[in-house]
Amino acid sequence: MMNIEEAQENLRIVNDTIKKSKYNLFYLGVVLLVYGLLGEACYLFNLLFALHCTSETLAVWSTSGVVLRQVMDWTIRILWFMLFYQSVKREDKGTQKLFLMWGLVLIVAPLLYVSFSLIFFGTDISYLRDILIFLASGICFFYMGKALERKIYYILAFLSGLLTILCIVLWCMGDSPISLGMQGMYVFCIVLGGICMKMKWNLKNRKDQ
Amino acid sequence: MELHEIPEAFQSKLRLVIISMLITGDKTFSELKSITKATDGNLSVQLTKLEEWGYVSITKTFVLKKSHTVAALTERGKCDFEAYVKLLSDLITVKEGE
Numbered sequence: 199m200m201n202i203e204e205a206q207e208n209l210r211i212v213n214d215t216i217k218k219s220k221y222n223l224f225y226l227g228v229v230l231l232v233y234g235l236l237g238e239a240c241y242l243f244n245l246l247f248a249l250h251c252t253s254e255t256l257a258v259w260s261t262s263g264v265v266l267r268q269v270m271d272w273t274i275r276i277l278w279f280m281l282f283y284q285s286v287k288r289e290d291k292g293t294q295k296l297f298l299m300w301g302l303v304l305i306v307a308p309l310l311y312v313s314f315s316l317i318f319f320g321t322d323i324s325y326l327r328d329i330l331i332f333l334a335s336g337i338c339f340f341y342m343g344k345a346l347e348r349k350i351y352y353i354l355a356f357l358s359g360l361l362t363i364l365c366i367v368l369w370c371m372g373d374s375p376i377s378l379g380m381q382g383m384y385v386f387c388i389v390l391g392g393i394c395m396k397m398k399w400n401l402k403n404r405k406d407q
Numbered sequence: 408m409e410l411h412e413i414p415e416a417f418q419s420k421l422r423l424v425i426i427s428m429l430i431t432g433d434k435t436f437s438e439l440k441s442i443t444k445a446t447d448g449n450l451s452v453q454l455t456k457l458e459e460w461g462y463v464s465i466t467k468t469f470v471l472k473k474s475h476t477v478a479a480l481t482e483r484g485k486c487d488f489e490a491y492v493k494l495l496s497d498l499i500t501v502k503e504g505e
Contacts, residue, residue, distance in 0.1 A: 202498065205495045
């Protein structure tokens with residue numbers, strides 16, 4: 199016959215396991231989706247104003263756009279750090295891997311770009327940023343595919359690889375892509391955010407049934 | 408569910424952990440392994456037992472020529488697990504009330 203200590207111990211095992219195995223995917227999905235959509239909105243916003251404004255208004259809006267982008271980029275990095283810290287605290291290995299990969303894209307790639315371009319070229323080189331972002335995204339998607347065993351990440355890794363090559367080709371030809379890397383990153387964020395939210399949605403539906 | 412009716416599925420800690428993990432959604436073999444910290448062989452044996460008892464359904468597919476095993480909790484597994492957790496909670500409440 200089961201005694202109270204055994205019952206308490208088993209209930210604790212159940213609660214701890216449920217806590218550990220729940221995904222943080224919904225929050226990750228929301229963060230990525232909002233980040234991607236805001237990033238795209240900023241570009242469209244700048245483009246629209248570039249077409250319809252006088253040079254003085256354009257200068258004001260373009261400065262606001264840059265400031266907004268900086269605020270957004272740092273917000274996403276802080277959010278990333280908070281979510282990563284939470285997954286470490288919960289010993290959730292799967293989510294930790296996911297966040298580490300995204301940390302590579304959100305923090306390491308832009309920092310590398312700034313350092314490399316300033317050291318080697320003395321100025322910002324957009325190609326280098328684009329190449330680094332796509333390369334980091336490709337590596338990250340590949341490892342996410344391996345960790346989560348989902349085909350979609352391999353497809354995204356392949357696309358990132360193609361875009362990296364495209365950027366290198368454009369760079370060699372001396373052509374200027376309009377911040378292809380940042381645009382691509384925002385689109386990737388929207389796609390990944392959608393996938394994460396859909397996975398969470400499926401989970402919720404199954405629970406409700 | 409009564410105390411003397413507790414199914415064998417819940418009488419091993421590893422099986423209890425596996426079922427608790429599956430209540431939050433389907434899990435791949437590697438996800439189960441990372442939380443249970445069990446060996447491949449032991450995990451495989453426990454999953455087979457749970458499948459035989461009708462608590463878990465196992466799907467094996469191939470992703471990029473690599474075997475991909477996904478375990479899911481069946482309706483029976485879910486009902487029995489909920490009954491088991493209720494039994495534990497009731498037992499603790501009664502004993503604490505005495």
